Amino acid sequence: MVVDDHPMWREGVARDLTERGFEVVATAGDAASAVRIAKAVRPNVVLMDLNLGELSGVDATLMITGELPETRVLVLSASGEHDDVLQAVKAGASGYLVKSASAEELVEAVNRTAAGDAVFTAGLAGLVLGEYRRMAAAPDDAEDKPQLTERETEVLRLVAKGLTARQIANRLVISHRTVENHVQSTLRKLQLHNRVELARYAIEHGLDSEPEAER
Amino acid sequence: MxxxxxxxxxxxxxxxxxxxxxxxxxxxxxxxxxxxxxxxxxxxxxxxxxxxxxxxxxxxxxxxxxxxxxxxxxxxxxxxxxxxxxxxxxxxxxxxxxxxxxxxxxxxxxxxxxxxxxxxxxxxxxxxxxxxxxxxxxxxxxxxxxxxxxxxxxxxxxxxxxxxxxxxxxxxxxxxxxxxxxxxxxxxxxxxxxxxxxxxxxxxxxxxxxxxxxxxxxxxxxxxxxxxxxxxxxxxxxxxxxxxAAPTESTVDGEVDLRPGLQLLATPKVQVSTPATQVMMKSGVATELTSLVREALSNVDKHAGSEARAWVLLEDLGDEVVLSVRDDGPGIPDGRIADAEAEGRMGIAQSIRGRVASLGGTLELQTGPGEGTEWEVRVFRKGALT
Structure with missing residues (x-):
C-alpha cells in the first residue's frame, strides 16, 4: 500500500513496485483515508510519506501500527532526516528511506520490511542514537527509560558511520543476523517506550475512554 | 526616537x-x-x-x-x-x-x-x-x-x-x-x-x-x-x-547549534547524521569543527577517489561532542601521514591535528589499505576554546 499526497509520486512508486512483482493493494492521499483503507485491506507493508497535510504520516503510522500489528510501515520521505522521521520511527515505522533512493534500493527495503527487518539509513541511526542519549540525559522519570546496551550502541554507531550490516558483522566478529537483531531491538525499545508514554499521557488527560471519540 | x-x-x-x-x-x-x-x-x-x-x-x-x-x-x-x-x-x-x-x-x-x-x-x-x-x-x-x-x-x-x-x-x-x-x-x-x-x-x-x-x-x-x-x-x-538546516542563531551566551553548518556539507556522496535535538557549542568551536569536517571531506575527495562515499556523524555525549568522518575509499597507507608531517606539508597532518589540539580535543585515526579512513574527533564542552 502506498500513501503519498503527491499523485505523481503515488502513481510512480506504485508502478515501480508493480513492475517488480509486488502487489500494490491500495493507495491513499491523506492520513485519515490511509488509516481507513489500511484497516480494510490489511497490507503487509505500507509505504508512508510524512507530509500529508492535516494529519501527518506520523499520526497515520501510529494508528496503523497500533491497530494492525502484522502491518509494517516503511517511511518514504523527501524531507531531511530530522525530527519528523524520528517521530515516525517512534510511532512504529520499521524503517526509513529517502525518496530519491533508486528503484533497486526501494525494492530491497520493501522486501526487508516485509520480512520484519528494520531498514536503517546512517541518518536514521544518528537520530536514534541521539534520541537515546537525549533520554539518558533528561533528568525526569528515571525508572523506565529505555537504554541501549553497549553492543547496541556500538552497532548503531557503525550504522551511522555508513557501514553495511555485513561490514559491521565482520568488524565486531558477530553474525549478520545478530547485527540485524541489535538494530531491530534498538527500534523496538524506542517504540515500546513511546507507546507506554502515550498511554500514560492519555490516562493522565482522560483521553483513554473512547478512542473513536474525536470527531 | x-x-x-x-x-x-x-x-x-x-x-x-x-x-x-x-x-x-x-x-x-x-x-x-x-x-x-x-x-x-x-x-x-x-x-x-x-x-x-x-x-x-x-x-x-x-x-x-x-x-x-x-x-x-x-x-x-x-x-x-x-x-x-x-x-x-x-x-x-x-x-x-x-x-x-x-x-x-x-x-x-x-x-x-x-x-x-x-x-x-x-x-x-x-x-x-x-x-x-x-x-x-x-x-x-x-x-x-x-x-x-x-x-x-x-x-x-x-x-x-x-x-x-x-x-x-x-x-x-x-x-x-x-x-x-x-x-x-x-x-x-x-x-x-x-x-x-x-x-x-x-x-x-x-x-x-x-x-x-x-x-x-x-x-x-x-x-x-x-x-x-x-x-x-x-x-x-x-x-x-x-x-x-535551521538558521544559525546564537544564544545570549554565544552558543550556536552545530548541526546546520554540518548539514550543509551533505552531498549525494556525503551523508551527514546528527541527533534530532540541538547540539549547542561555543560559536568559535562550532565554526572550527565545521571547517575541520569540511577539510576532512575535501581530503576524501582528493585522496580516496571520486567514487568514494563519506559519512559524517555528530554525537552529543553531554560533556563532550564526538564528530566522526568516515570514507569507504582505499584508506591511507601506513606511514603516509607521518611522511607528510615529516616533509612539513600542510594538508591533513597539520591542519586537522593542529585544529583539534587548539580546541583541546583528541583525534583518533583509523585507517588501513582497503578499509577506508575514519577520523574521530572528541571535544570537551568545558575548557574548550575560549
Whole structure:
C-alpha cells in the first residue's frame, strides 16, 4: 500500500513496485483515508510519506501500527532526516528511506520490511542514537527509560558511520543476523517506550475512554 | 526616537517610554497646582507679589506648552528638554526678587517654582537616560543654590533628591527602550522563522518531490537522461540540506547549534547524521569543527577517489561532542601521514591535528589499505576554546 499526497509520486512508486512483482493493494492521499483503507485491506507493508497535510504520516503510522500489528510501515520521505522521521520511527515505522533512493534500493527495503527487518539509513541511526542519549540525559522519570546496551550502541554507531550490516558483522566478529537483531531491538525499545508514554499521557488527560471519540 | 522606520515598509512601534512621558505631563500639572497654592499662601509676605503672579502665569503657559509637546513624538526632543531646563532655572532665578530676605534666608520659604522645577530634571531623564537625568537634576539643584544664595542641609537634600530622581527615571527610560528593542528583535526572528518554515514546507511539497522523481526516472532511463538525473540529484540534496538546516542563531551566551553548518556539507556522496535535538557549542568551536569536517571531506575527495562515499556523524555525549568522518575509499597507507608531517606539508597532518589540539580535543585515526579512513574527533564542552 502506498500513501503519498503527491499523485505523481503515488502513481510512480506504485508502478515501480508493480513492475517488480509486488502487489500494490491500495493507495491513499491523506492520513485519515490511509488509516481507513489500511484497516480494510490489511497490507503487509505500507509505504508512508510524512507530509500529508492535516494529519501527518506520523499520526497515520501510529494508528496503523497500533491497530494492525502484522502491518509494517516503511517511511518514504523527501524531507531531511530530522525530527519528523524520528517521530515516525517512534510511532512504529520499521524503517526509513529517502525518496530519491533508486528503484533497486526501494525494492530491497520493501522486501526487508516485509520480512520484519528494520531498514536503517546512517541518518536514521544518528537520530536514534541521539534520541537515546537525549533520554539518558533528561533528568525526569528515571525508572523506565529505555537504554541501549553497549553492543547496541556500538552497532548503531557503525550504522551511522555508513557501514553495511555485513561490514559491521565482520568488524565486531558477530553474525549478520545478530547485527540485524541489535538494530531491530534498538527500534523496538524506542517504540515500546513511546507507546507506554502515550498511554500514560492519555490516562493522565482522560483521553483513554473512547478512542473513536474525536470527531 | 527616530520618526522614520529603520526598515522601509515597517511600522514604528509606539514610543516605549510614552508612559513615562505621560507621567512627566501629570507631574507637571500636579506640581503647578502645588506652586499656585504656595503663591496664594505666601503672597502677603512677598516682596513683589505682582512678579510672583507673573512668574506663576509664565509657569502656567509653559506647563501647557510642554504638556502638549511631551504628549506627541514630535515634542519629545532633547533640545526641547534643554529649553525646559533653562526656562525652569530662569524662572527660579527670579525668586530673590519676589521673596523677601526674611523668607529667603530665615523662614526657608520655597522658591517661586517650588517642586515644579523638578519636572524638567525628570524630563531630562526620560529623554536621554541616566546621564541626562542625573545632570538635569544637578542643574536644577545648582540653580536652586544660586537662587537661595547660601548652602544648607535642606538644600543638600533637595539637590541629592533631584539628581537621584533624574538618575532613576533615566535608568527606567533606558530599560524600557532596551526591552522594546529586544522585543522587536524577537518578533523579527519569529517572523523570519515562520516564513522559513512556510518556504520549507512548500519546497518540500513541490520542488523536492519533482527533483527526486526526475532523478529516479532519469537514472532508470539511462543515457543523457541519467546525466540530467545526476544534476537533479545534486540539487535535491543541496536543497534538502538548505531546507533542513535551521538558521544559525546564537544564544545570549554565544552558543550556536552545530548541526546546520554540518548539514550543509551533505552531498549525494556525503551523508551527514546528527541527533534530532540541538547540539549547542561555543560559536568559535562550532565554526572550527565545521571547517575541520569540511577539510576532512575535501581530503576524501582528493585522496580516496571520486567514487568514494563519506559519512559524517555528530554525537552529543553531554560533556563532550564526538564528530566522526568516515570514507569507504582505499584508506591511507601506513606511514603516509607521518611522511607528510615529516616533509612539513600542510594538508591533513597539520591542519586537522593542529585544529583539534587548539580546541583541546583528541583525534583518533583509523585507517588501513582497503578499509577506508575514519577520523574521530572528541571535544570537551568545558575548557574548550575560549
Amino acid at each position: 527616530p520618526a522614520e522606520p529603520a526598515v522601509p515598509g515597517t511600522k514604528v512601534i509606539d514610543d516605549p517610554v510614552a508612559p513615562l512621558w505621560r507621567g512627566v505631563v501629570a507631574l507637571r500639572i500636579v506640581t503647578f497646582l502645588f506652586a499656585a497654592g504656595a503663591v496664594i499662601v505666601q503672597q502677603d509676605e512677598y516682596e513683589r507679589a505682582w512678579l510672583a503672579w507673573t512668574v506663576l502665569g509664565a509657569m502656567a503657559v509653559w506647563s501647557a506648552v510642554t504638556s502638549r509637546l511631551y504628549s506627541t513624538d514630535k515634542g519629545r526632543k532633547h533640545w526641547i528638554v534643554i529649553v525646559d531646563l533653562l526656562l525652569t532655572c530662569g524662572l527660579m532665578s527670579l525668586s530673590p526678587l519676589i521673596l523677601s530676605d526674611k523668607q529667603l534666608l530665615e523662614w526657608n520659604t520655597p522658591l517661586i517654582t517650588t517642586i515644579w522645577a523638578s519636572v524638567a530634571a525628570v524630563a531630562a531623564g526620560v529623554v536621554g537616560g541616566k546621564r541626562w537625568g542625573f545632570t538635569g537634576g544637578l542643574v536644577v539643584g545648582l540653580s536652586t543654590y544660586l537662587s537661595k544664595g547660601q548652602m544648607s542641609v535642606d538644600l543638600m537634600r533637595d539637590i541629592t533628591l533631584l539628581a537621584g530622581a533624574g538618575l532613576v527615571v533615566g535608568m527606567a527610560a533606558t530599560t524600557a527602550r532596551l526591552s522594546a528593542v529586544r522585543l522587536a528583535q524577537a518578533l523579527r526572528t519569529e517572523a523570519a522563522t515562520a516564513e522559513r518554515e512556510r518556504l520549507a514546507r512548500s519546497i518540500h511539497d513541490s520542488v523536492l518531490q519533482v527533483l527526486a522523481r526526475v532523478r529516479k526516472r532519469g537514472l532508470e532511463v539511462g543515457g543523457e537522461a541519467a546525466e540530467l538525473a545526476q544534476m537533479a540529484g545534486e540539487q535535491e540534496v543541496a536543497l534538502r540540506a538548505l531546507v533542513a
